[in-house]
Amino acid sequence: MADSAAPDPRVAPAVPVPFWRLRTIAFSVGAASLGAEIAAARLLAPYFGASTIIWANTIATVLVALSVGYAVGGRLADRRADLTGLCAIVLAAAVLLAIVPFVSDPFLREAVKALGALSVGGFLGSLAAVLVLVAVPVLLLGMVAPYANRLAVGRVSDTGTVTGRLYSISTAGSLVGTFLAALLLIPLIGTHRTFLVFAAVLAVTAAFGAGSWRFLLVALVIVALMAIPPAAVGADVAGARVIYSTETEYQYPPVR
16 A cells, blocks of 8 residues: 655645745846856857857757756756755856856867867857857756746646746746846946856845855855956967957957
């Protein structure tokens, strides 16, 4: 005879999660996902250009990473459905996004040197760059949606309503993140700090969602990184030395 006290895997965890917390996480993750995509394409432009192929590589990599994240997140949520686990995923994505501005320039310079001479160098180089720099944090962000759904659903009859609300909130966040990055953050504070802003938003959201001071400490470190000035960017030109470089609405014009 089956044990009547065994938990039913079809219902939500015994400890209810405040829905406003899940809404906040879904909105923040949606904003960071699309904001990071816009910033990533901008980051590649000085090295590989901003052609349709570059955008296609960026969008395709983000979509694949999100798809894998959905699958992995769903399986993980069925094994461990708790708010702390969800917030840990968000925090890990925040840390990885915060690293991107500091490793992108040397990595992209080497990618140009290695692949720039090939006829398909722009395609391969940009694809490798997006995979290395943003695929993993975006994959982690993709894990959030099914995980949050698992925590939010209290009864099977509520599945459609709850899932629809969370995806609606996440999509609204994506819309805000897209325009926030393109119209406000990148023009005002630059691409590098745009990554840090979205990373900080994710970290703060994870800290308050989990109620952990350790998570908050990580968020404060990410905020402090904004004080570090971004390095000069752009592919090297033989026999030239960059004496000044700045970011404008039209990418990064260097003075050599």
